[in-house]
Structure formats: C-alpha cells, structure tokens
Amino acid sequence: MFRHPVVIRVTHWLNAICLLVLLMSGLQIFNAHPALYWGKASTFDKPLMSVASTEDDPPKGVTTVLGHGFETTGWLGSSAGADGEAADRGFPSWATLPSDQDLTGGRSWHFFFAWAFVLNGLAYLLYGLLSGQLRFRVIPSRDQIRNFGASMWEHLTLRFPQGDEAKRYNVIQKLTYLIVLFVLLPVQVLAGLAMSPAMDAAFPFLLTLFDGRQSARTIHFVVAALLFLFVVVHVALVLLSGFWNNMRGMLTGWFVIERKVEPVVAAVEPRP
Amino acid sequence: MSPLPTRRALLTGASAMAAAAILGGCDRLGNAGWFKRTLKTGEDANLFVQRLLLTERTLAPEFAEADISLVFKPNGTEDPPDKAYKALARGKFAKYHLEVGGLVDAPYKLSLADLRKLPSRTQVTRHDCVEGWSAIGKWTGVPLADLLTRAKLKPQARYVVFHCADTMDQGEDDGGADIAQDEGSEKVAPAGNANPAMTKQSGGGESRKDSGGQQASEGAAACGGSPIRYYESIDLVDAFHPQSILAYEMNGKELPVANGAPLRLRVERNLGYKQAKYVMRIEVVESLAGIGEGKGGYWEDQGYAWYAGI
Numbered sequence: 001m002f003r004h005p006v007v008i009r010v011t012h013w014l015n016a017i018c019l020l021v022l023l024m025s026g027l028q029i030f031n032a033h034p035a036l037y038w039g040k041a042s043t044f045d046k047p048l049m050s051v052a053s054t055e056d057d058p059p060k061g062v063t064t065v066l067g068h069g070f071e072t073t074g075w076l077g078s079s080a081g082a083d084g085e086a087a088d089r090g091f092p093s094w095a096t097l098p099s100d101q102d103l104t105g106g107r108s109w110h111f112f113f114a115w116a117f118v119l120n121g122l123a124y125l126l127y128g129l130l131s132g133q134l135r136f137r138v139i140p141s142r143d144q145i146r147n148f149g150a151s152m153w154e155h156l157t158l159r160f161p162q163g164d165e166a167k168r169y170n171v172i173q174k175l176t177y178l179i180v181l182f183v184l185l186p187v188q189v190l191a192g193l194a195m196s197p198a199m200d201a202a203f204p205f206l207l208t209l210f211d212g213r214q215s216a217r218t219i220h221f222v223v224a225a226l227l228f229l230f231v232v233v234h235v236a237l238v239l240l241s242g243f244w245n246n247m248r249g250m251l252t253g254w255f256v257i258e259r260k261v262e263p264v265v266a267a268v269e270p271r272p
Numbered sequence: 273m274s275p276l277p278t279r280r281a282l283l284t285g286a287s288a289m290a291a292a293a294i295l296g297g298c299d300r301l302g303n304a305g306w307f308k309r310t311l312k313t314g315e316d317a318n319l320f321v322q323r324l325l326l327t328e329r330t331l332a333p334e335f336a337e338a339d340i341s342l343v344f345k346p347n348g349t350e351d352p353p354d355k356a357y358k359a360l361a362r363g364k365f366a367k368y369h370l371e372v373g374g375l376v377d378a379p380y381k382l383s384l385a386d387l388r389k390l391p392s393r394t395q396v397t398r399h400d401c402v403e404g405w406s407a408i409g410k411w412t413g414v415p416l417a418d419l420l421t422r423a424k425l426k427p428q429a430r431y432v433v434f435h436c437a438d439t440m441d442q443g444e445d446d447g448g449a450d451i452a453q454d455e456g457s458e459k460v461a462p463a464g465n466a467n468p469a470m471t472k473q474s475g476g477g478e479s480r481k482d483s484g485g486q487q488a489s490e491g492a493a494a495c496g497g498s499p500i501r502y503y504e505s506i507d508l509v510d511a512f513h514p515q516s517i518l519a520y521e522m523n524g525k526e527l528p529v530a531n532g533a534p535l536r537l538r539v540e541r542n543l544g545y546k547q548a549k550y551v552m553r554i555e556v557v558e559s560l561a562g563i564g565e566g567k568g569g570y571w572e573d574q575g576y577a578w579y580a581g582i
Contacts (some may be wrong), residue, residue, distance in 0.1 A: 032402070104576045111311075111317075112315075195400075197581060213406050
C-alpha cells in the first residue's frame, strides 16, 4: 500500500535531523553550566541536578540528583575529549555538537535548527490538517479505544499487526504520537522560549506557565530526555517490525502489508 | 537460515561508522565560513522576530524584593587587575568620571557624586547568563536615556559603546586590531548605512575577521601590545529602553567591585555579557566596525552573537 505521502516523508527526515542536532547542541549548551534548578533564579548551593568533576587525578565524574551523588566517570562530569585526554565536561565529547567545549558554536547550531524544526513542524501540521492525514494517523477510532487493553498486550509482547490492521497505526502508536505532537513538542518550544530574556518581556505568561526561567530550563532538559526516549523506542520498533519495509515506507512511501493473517484479537473485531 | 544476524551486525557497524563520520563532518562543517554564516541566520532571525514582538517600551519582568538572590554570582572579571582602576577603587571612586562622547553635540564628564544626584530608577530584575544560570538583583542607577539625551546625539548615531576598565587580554595583537579598524570602517560602513537592522553588518564582520586576523599577527610584530579591555555595545532601541540604566547600587548598597563598581550597565531583556561592568566611557558611534575586531563587543569578537535577547 502507499502509506506515506511525500510531504510526510520529507518532514519526517528533516525532523529527524533537527531533533538530533537540537539534542546534541543542547547538551553542548547544558555543558556550559551543567546544573539544573527549580524556580525563578539559580539556587547554586542546592541544584536539582548537577554534574561535576572531583579534584582527584585523574578526576572522577560525579552526578548529583536531588542530593544523591553517583559516580559517572567516562559519561558525565569527566570523560575523554576528542584528543583522548580526560577532561572536565558535563556530557562527553561524542554526545555534543560541536564536540569540543564551544558554547557559542552550540548556540548557533541550536538556534538555526530550532527555526528549521519549528517551520518544518508547522508545515507538517498544516499539511496533516488539510489532507486529513493527521486525523487518520493520530486520532484513535472508537473500536481502537474499546480494544485498548488488548492492543496494549499485543504491543508489549511485540506482536505486530498484519493485514488490514497494519494499514493504520494502533491505539498506542496514535496516543504516543498525540502526546509527542501536542504535548511534548509544544512544551519543549515554549520552555525554550521561556529561557529568552526578551521573550519573557514579550510574553510574561511563559514564566507563570513554567514557574520561572530556571524551571523552564529544567523542563526543557527533561522533555528533551523524553523525546530522546521516544526516538529510541521508535527506532527500536522500526528495527523489530521489519526494518527494510519500514524504511522503504518512509523513503518511497510504499509499505508492504503481510497478507497471511493469523486471526489476532484486535483484527477480528467487526467494524461498526 | 535467517540472514538477520549478519544484517544486524552490518547495520550496527554501518551506523557506528556513519555516526562517527557525521560527527566529524559536523565539526568540520561548523568551522567552515559559509556554514557558520548559514547557522548565524538562525540568530539573525531571533533578532528580527524579537524586535517585531517587543515594542521599544516592553518591560522585562520585574520581581519582588523577596525574590532577590542571596548571592548575586559575579562572573567574568571580579577584580580588575588594572593599576588605574585599583587606584580609583582605593579612593572609593571619588576621582571617577564617566565620559560621554562620540557622535554627540555635547560631550561631557560626570563624577559618581554628580551621577547619584540625577533622577534614578530602581528595578528588581533577573540576570541571565549565557551559560544558563540566573540571579535576581535590585539595581539603582541613572536611566541611560537621560544621559544620552543630555549629550545630544547626532543624527547619524546608531550604537552606544561601553568602554570598561577591566583588562581581558594583555593584547599582543592590539596593533593589528587598529589596522583591522581602519580596514573595517571602509568595508563595513556602507552596509551599516544601508541596513540599520545590523544583521548584514555582522555577516560582513565575519568575512573581515579573517583578514583582520592576518593583519593582527603582522601588526603585533610592528607595534607594542596594549591591553584589550572589556567593551560592549547596544543599539538605540535598547539604549533608550526605560529599564536600561547605569547602576551604582546593587540590592540597596553601593555596587561591589565584583559586580562592576562604580558603574555597570543594566540592559534587561538581554543576556549577561551585555551588562558591561566597570563602565568608564560611553561612546556613541555610527558603526561597530571601528570597535575591537568589529563585532561590537569583547565576547562578540570571540564568536558570540551581538544580539543577546535569547
């Protein structure tokens, strides 16, 4: 079947690039002050979370979350730089863009790709609304909601739908996309904007919404982590449910539906 | 036999190699001039859109006294190493004078005591460092608009430059910076005239930096080094904003040395590096080409965006 119209395929891959660059340049920016706080201003003596290195030789990386310290040498706090030497840095060199400590470089990447991400996202939403794709893709149908429990079980046991049922996203996919599209991504953009002193002047409600700039920064970090988790699960499921078929679907639009249907609970439910 | 394991191994290997190649490629891209300029359009868009969203009088949020941070973290220079500054500080800045000049009809000097006699504004605002942290402080000072009005700006005035007392670099390449200035003012001035929205101008500065850098090393051989002190610049929109003040008090007390005594800029709606400390001289200019390496500030010349609203 022809599954993905060209606009969806193009916006999907642009979005993938944007998310990767935003994540890595975001970690670069985080590294400039690797600590998170709650509220209007930074409470330096009691951060919610912080990453630091010890005075030892070689230094150890220590991550503190809500007052509990963990040694994270090699990952957080202290890790080998591009030259292989141990360096004091929040996230390691391979996870940040640019790979060296470079706040202004990270900001340039981040802002450019933030614009690209937002414009690309708006194009996707506009197309999705006008074409009806968005409704078809992310709004669960009544029968799907009725069968929520069964779908959940299938999903957890990694039994992927076949036949007609594979032509649409299942209820968990739809709910996940709904949450990502209409909760996580908007919150992420607004929290990003709330960190801008000029945007706070233009739209003071941003500060009310997030309980202050430092909270907005923390939320921006947490939502970035949730989006990362979403991408990890997404890619894992792409691999598990037929990598080449999925890739062909998202590259050419054509997706093969397996016809040898074993009657799965959700698939035999009569349509109203 | 399932082909999966080999395929998986192939995929894993290929993705790891691709990832490494992409990372290295991104670093190289990020250092290429044309790509830097492309990325910079993101920051130009920030300026463009934020200037559309904010009126000249849109105020930055002000906070309650209860919100004031217990410690207002000083950053950057905390104790200027300069002898002249140290002498002023020892004398409790009794001999300090703020100089206002450049493209003005009535340049003048004012002592700290005279500045304190002028009408003042007090505001509790949040300071946002480009690194990511924030601190809230109460500032009292003279509205910059009053000081500029008093000096009578010439019609061609575009930017206000703050020259500070604190040495950042011992400046071997200072001679070169002078050469870059002369060269820059010729090249960049037309763009400045044509487009007061600054965005083009920074682009021009970018390409010029390379030639300036070469000139710098030649210049250093010829001229003796002189120190590079902190400098910053804002345009007239920010300069005449009601919350833009030159503060002499922080949290109800004399401004401490660590926070910029005797006088520092507060230009709320902007990040911390715009809030110049130890301000000695205000210079009104038409173009930033002649200031430092031409990008409008000490940090800007290190690659930071001139517009710091985000």
